[in-house]
Amino acid sequence: EVQLVESGGGLVQPGGSLRLSCAASGFIFSDHYMDWVRQAPGKGLEWVGRARNKVSSYTTEYAASVKGRFTISRDDSKRSLFLQMDSLKTEDTAVYYCAREGPIGGNYFDLWGQGTLVTVSS
Amino acid sequence: SYELTQPPSVSVSPGQTASITCSGDKLGDEYVCWYQQKPGQSPVLVMYQDSKRPSGIPERFSGSNSRNTATLTISGTQAMDEADYYCQAWDSNTVVFGGGTKLTVL
Numbered sequence: 001e002v003q004l005v006e007s008g009g010g011l012v013q014p015g016g017s018l019r020l021s022c023a024a025s026g027f028i029f030s031d032h033y034m035d036w037v038r039q040a041p042g043k044g045l046e047w048v049g050r051a052r053n054k055v056s057s058y059t060t061e062y063a064a065s066v067k068g069r070f071t072i073s074r075d076d077s078k079r080s081l082f083l084q085m086d087s088l089k090t091e092d093t094a095v096y097y098c099a100r101e102g103p104i105g106g107n108y109f110d111l112w113g114q115g116t117l118v119t120v121s122s
Numbered sequence: 123s124y125e126l127t128q129p130p131s132v133s134v135s136p137g138q139t140a141s142i143t144c145s146g147d148k149l150g151d152e153y154v155c156w157y158q159q160k161p162g163q164s165p166v167l168v169m170y171q172d173s174k175r176p177s178g179i180p181e182r183f184s185g186s187n188s189r190n191t192a193t194l195t196i197s198g199t200q201a202m203d204e205a206d207y208y209c210q211a212w213d214s215n216t217v218v219f220g221g222g223t224k225l226t227v228l
Contacts, residue, residue, distance in 0.1 A: 035217070037165075037217075044206075044208060044219060044220075044221050044222040045157070045159075045165065045208050045210075045219040045222070046219065047216065047217035047218070047219065050217075061215050061216060063216060063217075064123070097164060097165070102170065106170065106171070107153050107155070107171075107211075107212050108153075108155040108167060108170040108171070108210070109155075109157075109165075109167060109210075110167050110170070110176060112164040112165055112166070113164065114164055115164055
C-alpha cells in the first residue's frame with residue numbers, strides 16, 4: 001500500500017526539542033522530494049520545509065518561521081524522512097504532516113500522511 | 123513574502139456550481155494546485171498544474187488560472203464535497219498556501 005506514516009509527536013516544553021519521523025511504503029521513496037507541512041489547531045496549512053532527493057544533492061529549504069530551528073533530513077535506505085525541531089515555541093503547536101511531492105517539477109503534494117500532533121506547552 | 127488570498131467561506135446548494143477563488147500577484151504565471159480537507163482528515167490533492175485532476179477525483183472538479191486569480195470549480199456539488207479547500211503555489215523555492223475556504227453545501 002502506498003502510504004506515509006508519521007510518528008514522534010507529543011508534549012514538549014518551550015525551548016525543548018523533538019524529532020519526528022515519516023515512514024514511506026509502496027513507492028520508490030528515493031525518487032521523490034519530500035516535505036513537512038503543519039496545521040495549527042483550527043488554522044490553515046503552513047509549509048515547513050522540503051528535502052530534495054539524491055539527484056539534487058539532498059538539499060533542503062525551510063520556511064522563514066522555522067529556519068535555524070528545524071532541520072529536515074532523510075534516509076533513503078530506510079525510506080524515511082525526519083524533522084528535528086529545536087528551540088520549540090508555543091506557536092509551533094500543530095499537527096505535522098509528511099507529504100510527497102509529485103514528479104520532479106510537478107510542484108504539488110500528491111500523498112500525505114495522517115499527521116502527528118506536537119504540543120508545545122509548559 | 124508572497125500571499126494567496128481565498129474567501130473564508132463559500133456556500134452552495136446541492137446540485138449547483140461552486141467556485142472558489144485564489145488570488146495572488148501574477149498568479150497566472152505560476153502553477154496552482156488545490157487540496158480538499160475534511161474534518162479530522164489529511165488534505166487530499168484535487169487539482170494540480172492549474173487544471174489537471176488526479177486519478178480518482180470526480181470530473182465535476184475543474185480548475186483554471188489566469189492573470190491574478192485561480193479558480194476551483196465544482197459542478198453539480200454534492201454533500202460529500204463539503205470541506206475546507208486550500209490553494210497552493212510556489213514562490214522562490216518556498217511553498218505558499220492560501221488561507222483556506224470552507225465550502226458549505228446547504
